[in-house]
Structures are given as C-alpha cells and as structure tokens.
Amino acid sequence: MKKISLALAACAMFAFASGAFAADLAAGKAAFDKYTCASCHGADAKTSVMASYPVLAGQHEDYLRHALGAYKRGASGAPATANIRKNAIMGAMVAQLSPADIANIAAWLSSLPSPLAVRK
Template identity: 50%
Template sequence: MNKLLIALICGAVSLNAFAAGDKANGEALAKKFNCASCHGADFKTPIDPSYPKLAGQYPDYLVHALTAYKRGGKSWGRNNPIMGGMAAPLSDKDMADIAAYISSLPGDLVQHR
C-alpha cells in the first residue's frame, strides 16, 4: 500500500513538473522566435501600447493565449495574423516552456487586494 501511495505521489509531482514547463528551454524558444521584437526585451515594455505586457503573467494564461492564437479564427481562437503565425509551429511543450520563462520574469502586473 505504501509503495502504491509513493508511486502515485511521485507521478503527480513529475506531471506537475512537466506542466510547469522548462524555463531554460522557454528562454531559448523566446529568443528563437524573437518574441522581444514586439513585446520588448524585458517583456514588459512592448513596442506598441496595444501589445500586451507579458512579464509576470500567469503561465496558464500565457499557454491559453498561445493555444488560442494557434487555433486562429477557428472556434474559440484568437484571430491575429501575426501571433497566429508565431504560434503555429509551437508544440504544447514549447508553449508551456515559453510560459514558464515569461511568467518567471519580474513584471509590473499587479493584483488589487
């Protein structure tokens, strides 16, 4: 019984570690896809005020947004040709890694208490 419980706990921990993403790979992917060219070198000073500040954003939100851009104009997608093209080649793991990296950056997004 104890071995089964330990196996279940280890499985849950390793699944959460995968879901959290790899920050180092996320940084490499963000550089490869030149995300900073629009969202700013620090990911909180975009080149256009209509572009979102990403540093410090929740990783699950970032994954959701990238997934929606990848879907494009299909149901429940975000219709933006630039981001659609940027998100199209990303795998689910790529999106999780990028989200892990960007969410780890210091940002000026605040929660009101």
C-alpha cells in the same frame, strides 16, 4: 506500505501524463528569443513596441499557456465553437511552437517581475 507506494507511483504517472511537469525556464527564454517574440513584446517582455501589444512579463503562467494555445487553435482552423483567438501575426508565430515551447515560454514569462506590480 506497498499500497502507499503504488498510490504515489500512480499519482506521479498521472501528473506527468497530464502535463504537470517542471518547465525549463532557460528553454523558455531561448524559445522566446528563437521565435522573435521580442520583436513585438520587447526583449524584456515589458517594453512592447506598440501600446496595444500586451506586457507579458509577470503574467500568470496558466493564462499565458491558455492564450498561446487559443492562438494556436485559431491558426489551425479549429471550429469557431472551440476556444480560439484569431490574429494573423500571433497565429503565424504560435503555429511553430510545440507544447513544450508553450509551457516553457509561459513559465519563463511568469517568472519575470511585472512592471505593473505595486511595490510597497
């Protein structure tokens, strides 16, 4: 029994250390508002101000985290061999985000229904 308890404790510590924690959806919405994401992507994350700006509502959480991280690396001057995205506007916006902000925003956006989903 003691071995099982130790194994469970080790798994819990690993999950926490690897960033696998429950994101805060309310904090994600607050960060989306605070960093004025809505000015381009729409207050509902579905009605972008330009057709070339992506709809964010309903996107996969891991994709959003990856994309925001890639913009952040691009803004920080990471080497071209790193997985980066370069965009002056997005680079400036995500440079302000903490890892928790990125996780929370991604979780909140992925929790929203996508306008692109096919309903039956």
